[in-house]
Amino acid sequence: MRITTNMVYSRNITSLNNANERLSTAYEQLQSGDKFKTSGEDPSGMSQKMALTKEIDLFKQYGVNGSLLENSLGHEETVLTALNNAMTSAQTLIQKSNDSAVSADDRLAIASELEGLQKQMFDLMNSKNSQGEFIFGGNQSKTQPFIKDASGNYLFQGDTGQRNIQVSPTVQIAANDSGFNLFEVVPTRRTGSAASANIQVGVADQGNFDSFYRNNYDPALASNQYTVTTAAGTPDTYEIRDGGGTLLQSGDYVAGNKIPFNGLELTLDLPAGGAAQDFVLDPPQNNNILDGMSDFITALRDPNISADDFQIKVADATSHMKNARLNVDQGLGEIGGRMNSLEQVLGSNDGLSTLNQQARAKVSEADLYEVIATLSKEDAALSASQLSFSKISKLTLFDYIR
Numbered sequence: 001m002r003i004t005t006n007m008v009y010s011r012n013i014t015s016l017n018n019a020n021e022r023l024s025t026a027y028e029q030l031q032s033g034d035k036f037k038t039s040g041e042d043p044s045g046m047s048q049k050m051a052l053t054k055e056i057d058l059f060k061q062y063g064v065n066g067s068l069l070e071n072s073l074g075h076e077e078t079v080l081t082a083l084n085n086a087m088t089s090a091q092t093l094i095q096k097s098n099d100s101a102v103s104a105d106d107r108l109a110i111a112s113e114l115e116g117l118q119k120q121m122f123d124l125m126n127s128k129n130s131q132g133e134f135i136f137g138g139n140q141s142k143t144q145p146f147i148k149d150a151s152g153n154y155l156f157q158g159d160t161g162q163r164n165i166q167v168s169p170t171v172q173i174a175a176n177d178s179g180f181n182l183f184e185v186v187p188t189r190r191t192g193s194a195a196s197a198n199i200q201v202g203v204a205d206q207g208n209f210d211s212f213y214r215n216n217y218d219p220a221l222a223s224n225q226y227t228v229t230t231a232a233g234t235p236d237t238y239e240i241r242d243g244g245g246t247l248l249q250s251g252d253y254v255a256g257n258k259i260p261f262n263g264l265e266l267t268l269d270l271p272a273g274g275a276a277q278d279f280v281l282d283p284p285q286n287n288n289i290l291d292g293m294s295d296f297i298t299a300l301r302d303p304n305i306s307a308d309d310f311q312i313k314v315a316d317a318t319s320h321m322k323n324a325r326l327n328v329d330q331g332l333g334e335i336g337g338r339m340n341s342l343e344q345v346l347g348s349n350d351g352l353s354t355l356n357q358q359a360r361a362k363v364s365e366a367d368l369y370e371v372i373a374t375l376s377k378e379d380a381a382l383s384a385s386q387l388s389f390s391k392i393s394k395l396t397l398f399d400y401i402r
Contacts, residue, residue, distance in 0.1 A: 052360040059353040062167050066346045069165045070339070072129050072175040077335050079127045079135060080182075080328050086124070087325045090117050090293065094321060097300060098314045104303060111300035118293045122146060122154070125183055125290075129176075136179030139163060145179045146290070154290040156184045168345050173338050182327050185286040189319035190217075192264055192281050195225060199277035200267040206319055209263025216242075217281050224281040228259070228266060236272035292320040 096102065097110045125146050128134055133141035139161035147155050160180050164172040190213040192201045203209050217224055221243065230238045230253050238253035240261055249261055259266040268277055296317035299305055305313070 048360075052356050055356045056353055056360065058169075059349050059356070062349050063346065065165050066167050066342055066349075068131075069167060069173055069175050069342055072131075072135075072165075073335050073339055073342070075127075075129045076135050076176060077332060077339075079124050080332050080335070083121055083124050084325060084328045084332070086117050086121050087289075087321055087328065090114060091318070091321050091325070093117075094296065094314060094317045098311075107300045111297045114293060114297050114300070118290055118297070121293075122148070122290060125179055133163075133176075134158070135176050136182065138176075138178040138180065141176075146183070152294060154288045154294075156180055156288070167342060168349055171341075171345050173342055173345075177331050177334070182331050183290070183324065184288050186289045186292065186320060186327060187323045188285045188287050188292070189316045190282070190284065192279055195223075195278035195280045196275075198268055198270045198275070199228065199279055200269075201279045202265045202267075203263060203315065204258075204260065204265040205263040206315065207263070210319075212262035213281060213284075217284065219283075225278050226280070227276050227278050228268060229276045230268065230270065230272040230274060232271075232273040238268075238272075240266075287320065289320065289324040292317065292324075 093110050093114055097107055102110070125136055126134065126144055127136070134143065134145050137143055137145040137158035140158040141163065143157050145156060145158040147157060149155055156179060158179060160178045162174040162178065163176050165175050166172050189203075189206065190210050191203060192209075194201050223243070225243050226248070227241050227243075228238060229241075230236060236253040236255075238251060238259060239247055240249045240259075241247050251259070253259075253268075253272055255271050256267065256269060259268075264279075266279065268274075270277070296313055299310060299313040
């Protein structure tokens with residue numbers, strides 16, 4: 001085979017170019033830290049890198065979402081805590097007004113203090129988060145949730161929705177609570193009333209009666225009615241039965257004496273053996289906590305209210321405020337639960353994101369020790385090729401003849 005000078009030059013130049021390309025690739029890997037720059041260099045590796053980068057970016061967004069959620073929940077927690085404190089102060093004032101030593105002027109002063117707390121609570125119930133959204137408006141985050149109409153009544157303008165934030169591929173956590181559930185539908189005092197002419201019904205122990213009411217009131221019934229019958233004898237006796245005829249309680253009967261029954265006090269003004277007397281559990285009612293405060297403030301400013309009627313107002317206001325605080329306490333508990341869930345999810349996200357970053361590095365990042373070794377080898381090879389080509393290029397046919 002004939003080997004021409006051009007072939008020698010061409011082969012050596014090709015060899016030098018290949019060595020230069022390998023050296024250049026090693027330099028680029030050393031500078032960038034990447035195994036490849038384009039999908040043409042490693043199609044499978046580039047595909048894996050893109051998929052892993054997408055996952056990593058997604059977890060970064062979940063982290064941003066988590067920070068926003070943590071901020072929103074922390075803001076709501078602060079507002080609910082302030083509301084709880086205001087309600088506690090209101091409860092104290094309600095009890096203070098019930099003291100027999102409190103004068104009419106004292107009641108007016110208490111009314112003014114309660115009015116101040118009412119305004120403070122109204123402002124808190126219309127609080128905004130750091131994004132300028134109303135916290136308690138449900139999904140109506142741009143609409144003020146509570147307003148006061150021309151008649152002095154407080155109205156809710158939001159809805160019962162919750163705004164959920166995605167914090168992982170499978171987890172959404174509510175970022176707010178509706179003021180409807182917290183402040184609008186606050187249970188009022190549960191009561192019973194007479195359904196016959198010769199019986200009086202009062203609540204002596206509200207807590208005991210509330211428990212009985214929760215366990216026994218049936219909204220499906222037209223009337224939750226109970227019957228008291230008496231019988232003459234030695235001694236006279238009474239029986240209390242529910243609407244189905246089941247005996248619930250019995251004992252000695254003295255006309256005009258109060259009969260205790262699950263927190264109620266029942267008084268009959270009939271002799272033993274008189275007509276049966278009925279009483280009912282009143283249907284449950286709910287009311288906005290601010291409207292409930294307005295009712296009590298009005299009672300405090302009424303100079304003609306009787307002592308008995310004022311006692312009823314105190315009982316109503318006490319129960320209503322207590323139930324409002326229970327709503328707020330429940331809301332605070334749910335926020336705490338969401339914050340705990342968020343912390344766990346974000347911790348899991350960090351772990352998964354780290355694994356994805358490690359996997360991406362394994363697929364796409366160059367091993368620096370290997371690159372440095374390759375760089376040294378290719379540099380040496382290039383130097384050797386250049387030296388060899390330099391010597392060969394100087395040779396002529398006369399050198400071979402000699």
